[in-house]
Amino acid sequence: MDEDTSQTTKTVWFWAIGLNVIAWGGYLVLTRVMGITFDSVR
Known part of the structure; x- marks a missing residue:
């Protein structure tokens, strides 16, 4: 049982x-490559 729990x-x-x-990789790709920032979205 312990083995299962730790696994x-x-x-x-x-x-x-x-x-x-x-998630962070996708965020960085979007911001760096696509040039999308929160400011441009707003």
Whole structure:
């Protein structure tokens, strides 16, 4: 049971960190490459 719990926790952390990296990567690509900023949107 303990093995399962720790494995699940690791998986959740992996997904959380992975999604954060993807989100920041996409944000940087949009701002740097496309030239989209919050100011231009407003």
